Amino acid sequence: MSLFNIFNIAGSAMTAQSERLNVVASNLANVDSTTGPDGQAYRAKQVVFQAVPMGGEGSTGVQVAAVVNDNSPMKMVYDPKSPLANAQGYVTQPNVNPVEEMVNMISASRSYQNNVDVMNTSKTLLIKTLTLGQ
């Protein structure tokens, strides 16, 4: 029954959206991380979504194809007192844009809710189908 396949489709989208939410949380948490395990300032990360065929005819799910580093320029803040300052007295700050991240977060949570709704509707239809003729 293709209605069961909708669980896979909506489920894949929910997984992808929660991964996106995860990345947003990492970016927001590290908005001020001027140094990391490699000694470099944190670079914002972004997820890349990809459509992926799922079983039945015409069903397409989503998967996260990659988590890529944001290549936009890092913020340079003048702070000669910091031990991380370079020769000119500038400290490299993460290139996380909190406004963009908040927008991303709201978009991810709305998409997640949409897919929860899709799943609920399909569940209702399936249960009604199972009680057919009673």
Next chain:
Amino acid sequence: MSSRIDEMMQFQQTALRLREARQQLLASNIANADTPNYKARDIDFASALQGALGGSAQNLPLATTSPNHLGAATGETVMGAPVQYRPALQPSADGNTVNMDVERAQFADNAVRYEASLSFISDDIKDVLAALQP
């Protein structure tokens, strides 16, 4: 006699299976609302049902030279019906043509019509049962 009962339910059964397949397509569209370059897809229900019932021949698909042409077929089929791209109302910069309002409306509409088909079949079953009473 059994073939008569079969025939009686044939129409609603086919409609139900098509509704199911379409629900899956719409769920795919909603799942891929944030996937770059994903194109929303749908089937023309009326002609798909005619085709699935083996009635009048389906219209020949329009020959197109670009997937951007209106009503262009994707080459995929659902129960023999050609899957078509939905014309983009508000094209976005990332090439995604999913319009969440349209998809949610169609999803709800399709779910209600699925339930309608279910209750028609239920009535058919009740009719048969009533006829079988001594």
